[in-house]
Amino acid sequence: MNDRVLITAGASGIGRAMAEAFASAGHQIWVTDVDTVALATLPAGWRGTCVNASDDAGVSALFAEIRETWGGLDALCANAGIAGPTALVEDVTLDDWRACVSVNLEGAFLAAKYAAPIMKAAGSGSMVFTSSTAGIYGYPNRAPYAAAKWAVIGLMKTLAMELGPFGIRANAICPGAVEGPRMEGVLEREATAKGMTRDQVYAGYASGTSMRSFVEAADIANMAVFLASPAARLVSGQVIAVDGHTENPDPKV
Template sequence: MSRVLITGGASGIGFAMAQAFDKAEFQVWVTDVDAKTLAACPAHWQCLHVDVSDEPQMAALFQEITREWQGLDVVCANAGIAGPTVKVEDVALSDWNTCLAITLGGAFLTAKYASPLMKQAGRGVIILTSSTAGQYGYPNRAPYAAAKWGVIGLMKTLAMELGPHGIRTNAICPGAVEGPRMEGVLNREARAKGMTRDEVYEGYASGTSLGAFVSADDIANMAVFLASDGAKMVSGQVIAVDGHTVNPDPKV
């Protein structure tokens, strides 16, 4: 049975990924910083409270994975935070550093500790969660966009470096995803721009050619595909699951 680790896996996109891999008969290990959502995960999943920006915690996580599973086939570096929604001149350096440490630094640490296990096996799949913000940028989201652009640069480098070891690396770029996290973004942007939540929502939806938000399940289905033999020659790719973004600035 194949083994998958999903960081930030107890809620939102990560939880949908975990459910999809479980359905595909993977052994599932999820980490999160939210103890309440971790406790609500299915009993047959491995669950651990881990801060992906803390290297000692990440090192301990992979030591535990090695003891329990003796290896790892797929890793989804999904953990991240939205960061502040403010004009760049109002971004606190502490908020900038926190967003990059979790969203980009966490992806780096996940790859750093997963790659030796996969090299030893001569195969593996690394899937990084980026964002359409990592392709186009977004106004009033400087830390988040910078972190997600960095995730794509990290992915491209990993694909080149790890490919000779049989390890494929790709990035999924979700667009606007229905759910509590996006609701927080919508409300913060509405306040920052003097708009209503519904106006911001319609701006995001109308900025896609399909005219709609995506679901967490849409992202999860792509992750399972990228981990499958059907994608055995897919590596180093930025794959948007976003309804085709045609205007990334939701105010227009």
């Protein structure tokens, strides 16, 4: 197999794990990111573009380049996202709300908007959206993030209906608490907001799953590779949690 795969926010974190997993499966890799330092560390053979996922002009130009360079696109991983503020809803500013929703939701919309015509022309394709368990259960003190991730699921399900007749599938992965720098930031901010230690918050997240565990980025990446593969040829419109089975959506000790 030699599919052409685009991963947004693919230079680090979950996106980087996705890119590595697809590359290991023999696919061509193109990643976007706003982190130029991380983009500079991409392996030989990968393509990388610095673009903000919520910048319409930048994303449009990216897909024009993909069309010209690759001639098509087999799989899209719309993965770009930011954590947003950790605060009670009355303390969230409108600017912070808009910034969070812009990257998490509008970034997914723009990637799908420009990928759809390319995939329609080929009569096939797979779109994998990174949502969150916050998009299933809600998330106290994270209203902008939870709202955006719920909306990503609505977008995905609508696209599955719109694009299915053209042979294009759409699915969403909902990670739980994923080990890594972004989650460390969330833990620290939540500890401050709740008057707890970082370790107490960490333990609360782990105890809120039936498997008593955080998730590794590779777990998310493996699911993305499956969803984009022929093995999932009739899997579309699905919301798949990779979270160790969340039992308690309001983690606490």
